[in-house]
Amino acid sequence: MIRGNSWQRWLLLGFGFGGLVVLAVLWNKAPVFYVHAKDPGGAVATTRTGILAAMAGFIAFTGVMLNLAETRRTNELTRERDEQARERDREILAETRRANEQARERDRATHERELTAQLADRYTAAISQVGSDTLDVRLGGLYALEQIALESATHHRTVVEVLSAFIREHTIPGRPGALRRLQVPRYTPPILSIPVDSDSDNKEYPEIEASSPASVETDIQAALSILGGLPPREDVPRGNLTGAVLTGARLDDANLTRAELDGADLTGAWLNGANLTLAQLDGANLTRAKLGMATLKSARLRKADLTRAELDGADLVGAQLDDANLTHAELRDANLRNAGMDRANLTSAALFRANLTGADLRAADLTGAELGNANLTHAGLGGANLTGAQLHGTNVTGARLDGADLTGARLNRANLTGAQLNKANLTGTGLDEADLTDARLDRANLTGALLTGTQLIRASLHGARLNGANLFGALGLSQEQVNEAQGDADTGPLFDLDRPATWS
DSSP: OOGGGHHHHHHHHHHHHHHHHHHHHHHHHHHHHTTTSSSHHHHHHHHHHHHHHHHHHHHHHHHHHHHHHHHHHHHHHHHHHHHHHHHHHHHHHHHHHHHHHHHHHHHHHHHHHHHHHHHHHHHHHHHHHHTOSSHHHHHHHHHHHHHHHHHOHHHHHHHHHHHHHHHHHHHSTTSHHHHHHHTSOOOOOOOOOOOOOTTOSOOSOTTOOSOOOOOOOHHHHHHHHHHHHSOOOTTOOOOBOTTOBOTTOBOTTOBOTTOBOTTOBOTTOBOTTOBOTTOBOTTOBOTTOBOTTOBOTTOBOTTOBOTTOBOTTOBOTTOBOTTOBOTTOBOTTOBOTTOBOTTOBOTTOBOTTOBOTTOBOTTOBOTTOBOTTOBOTTOBOTTOBOTTOBOTTOBOTTOBOTTOBOTTOBOTTOBOTTOBOTTOBOTTOBOTTOBOTTOBOTTOBOTTOBOTTOBOTTOBOTTOBOTTOBOTTOBSOOHHHHHHSBOOTTSBOOTTSOOOTTOO
16 A cells, blocks of 8 residues: 555656746746836846745645655554554464463363263272162262262263162062062061951041051162252153162152153152153052152053052143052042043042043042042043042033943032933932033933932933932923933922823
8 A cells, every 4th residue: 555655756746846847947938028028127036036935835845745745654654564563463362362272172171081081980989889788888889870970961871770770670579689688687667557446437447557668778769869859851861660669769859750660669659749740650559659749740650559649739631540540549639631541440539629621531430439529521431430429519511421320429519511421320319409401311320319409401311210319499400301201200399390191
């Protein structure tokens, strides 16, 4: 850029030289201009004085312009040198940064190699400790593995697999680890049974003992607690404990999402508040297990034994409980929306205020179940056995109960609007003040049923047996409905309706 400005200097020099030439010519030609003047000499002198002044000014102007051009050139040279210096500084800084980054990268690589080596040494030492015959040493090894899993995502899966294998190996009967444990004496607390007074009126649970299931051993419990407490990581399983014997294990609030527990023995285990979402528990034994407020969304519990299990407030949305045994299970306020419970045994189960909306209970056994204020909206109960079930105030809107056995069930004030009860057995069922609006009861057996104050508006009673049914205060019962149903002399009262001639 500075070299490109040299033409300006030459232009100024040329302009200055040309100006001097013109003034010099005027100097020489001045007498010619004043030949006819009265005082030629004075005029020429005056003119030449002006020319000299002009030449002096012109020379000064040219010098100033040249000086300015030179100053500009000097400034541009200075800026160029400064820019070059800055560019060199930037290059030096960039090179320094690259060198520093490479050094840091080498340091990081060295540090990672050292950490990897340390982790490998710690892992090897921990595995050796876990295999020790001394409890304290085993516990140290287990907690060392936990720390390794927390620090290293790479080792997390391996630690989970090792802990799972340790638990299975030392709890499943017949495995070498379990056999070795049998040779070590173990303290067993005395079993205290509750004496049952033969004359007492309270004989509901004469078989219950005060003893609790034997708890798992200390190191097994530690391994379980570690598995249930490790942070979730993508593609890292929670643990494979298939077939493990974990009676009395303490796993409250544990994270067992997607855990594999098929066939595991969790008798009397404490799982209150635990997260068992998508857990696999097919065929597992959860007798008397504590699962209050536990999350079992979409868990697989097919053929699982949940006899007397405590599931109050548990979340079982979408859980698969087909063929499960829930005899005497406590499911108060539990959420069983869309749960699959085909052929499940819910005999005497407590389901107060439970949400069974859309649940599939086909062929389920609900004999003596307590379903007060439960929500069975659109539940599938075809072929279910509800003999003696307590359904006071239950919402059974749109439920499918075709062929269900509700002998002696209590459905007082239950909402059965639009329910499907075709061919259902409602012998002796209490339906006082229940709402059967638009319900379908074709060929249902309502022998001896209590229908006092029951809403029967538009209910379909084609071929329904009403022998001995109490219809006192039944609402919405029409002559057409009466004519379609079967009855006898004990059916009624019919008040303003005519008793069909076929009713003997």
